[in-house]
Amino acid sequence: xxxxxxxxxxxxxxFLLLVVFGYICYLLSSGLEALxxxxxxxxxLDGGILEPVVGTFYLFAGATAIVAPVGTLAxxxxxxxxxxxxxxxxxxxxxxxxxxxxxxxxxxxxxxFFCKLLGLGICxxxxxxxxxxxxxxxxxxxxxEALKMIPVHIREASLALGATRWQTIRHVVLPAxxxxxxxxxxxxxxxxxxxxxxxxxxxxxxxxxxLPRTPLDPVLTLTYYLYVLILYMPGRLEPRQVFGLALVLFxxxxxxxxxxFVIRAYYRxxxxxxx
Numbered sequence: 001x002x003x004x005x006x007x008x009x010x011x012x013x014x015f016l017l018l019v020v021f022g023y024i025c026y027l028l029s030s031g032l033e034a035l036x037x038x039x040x041x042x043x044x045l046d047g048g049i050l051e052p053v054v055g056t057f058y059l060f061a062g063a064t065a066i067v068a069p070v071g072t073l074a075x076x077x078x079x080x081x082x083x084x085x086x087x088x089x090x091x092x093x094x095x096x097x098x099x100x101x102x103x104x105x106x107x108x109x110x111x112x113f114f115c116k117l118l119g120l121g122i123c124x125x126x127x128x129x130x131x132x133x134x135x136x137x138x139x140x141x142x143x144x145e146a147l148k149m150i151p152v153h154i155r156e157a158s159l160a161l162g163a164t165r166w167q168t169i170r171h172v173v174l175p176a177x178x179x180x181x182x183x184x185x186x187x188x189x190x191x192x193x194x195x196x197x198x199x200x201x202x203x204x205x206x207x208x209x210x211l212p213r214t215p216l217d218p219v220l221t222l223t224y225y226l227y228v229l230i231l232y233m234p235g236r237l238e239p240r241q242v243f244g245l246a247l248v249l250f251x252x253x254x255x256x257x258x259x260x261f262v263i264r265a266y267y268r269x270x271x272x273x274x275x
Contacts, residue, residue: 024250035244044225049245054211055219056252058124059203060189062215063131068185070132071139075181078140079147080169099137104197106134111201125215127203134198135188142184146177179263186260193253196223222249 042048082088110130111122120126150173158168174181192198205218212219226245 029247032247033244035247039241039244040248044220047241049222049225049248051211051220052222052225052245053248056221056223058212058219059127059131059199059221060192062124062128063135063192064185064189066128066132067135067139067188071136071184071188072143072181074136074140075143075147076169076174079144080165080173095137095140098133099141102197103134103195106130107198107201109133110198115202120216122202122205122218123216124203124212124219127199127219128215130198130202131192131195134192134195138188138191139184142187143177143181146180146184147173149180150176179266183260183263186256186263190253190256190260193256194223194249196227199224200227222252 039048040053041050043050044052078088078091082091107130110126110133114120114126114129115122154172154176155168158172159165163171199221203219204221204224222245226242226249229242229245
């Protein structure tokens with residue numbers, strides 16, 4: 001009886017998930033008509049979304065360039081060098097807690113620390129640093145798991161051949177763990193793909209014209225532009241264009257998660273062949 005009840009509950013949960021996903025796809029299908037090259041590559045002044053699309057990629061690229069090396073180096077230290085003790089456990093707990101902080105808190109932190117205390121103002125650089133803080137826990141955890149999956153005997157074999165500890169990490173461990181680290185990069189980007197609150201106070205101005213020329217200029221992203229249109233300017237675009245904007249953001253998120261899945265699948269096949 002318990003097994004049958006559990007099976008029914010699991011089936012209902014899966015069905016409910018499919019219904020929600022199907023309804024979202026149905027709503028966003030209204031934007032297919034607007035999803036044309038002229039819509040994607042025309043300025044917002046002419047009814048397009050060129051600035052939000054390019055601004056979103058600017059934000060992703062800068063934040064990733066910051067968090068990928070920092071997160072990887074932090075993971076290397078935690079796995080390869082850090083002694084097992086109270087301090088390491090405290091750092092692990094802090095990483096887990098930071099990963100669960102709401103994005104609005106990151107936005108307030110970025111505004112008070114980067115924009116005000118450091119004097120950067122609302123600009124692309126402040127957005128990069130704020131987004132990097134959000135991405136860092138996921139990046140560190142993914143890189144740690146990738147490094148831990150490399151067998152100990154491979155490290156020992158490299159050390160037995162006369163390599164130093166850093167040479168072993170650089171030339172043996174890191175190349176083997178790189179697919180898992182890349183998966184962490186993609187997953188961390190997916191963490192910020194739909195964020196609005198964190199960049200609301202740190203990176204975006206709707207009144208800006210054109211694309212940012214330097215990191216100290218503000219930026220316009222897809223999520224922020226959609227937020228402004230729906231909340232403050234509902235008549236700025238036609239409904240099909242609003243849904244087209246939402247569809248672009250949805251497809252971007254799906255693409256990022258699909259990329260993470262492909263990299264993870266490749267890594268698992270390679271791991272099985274190796275072991």
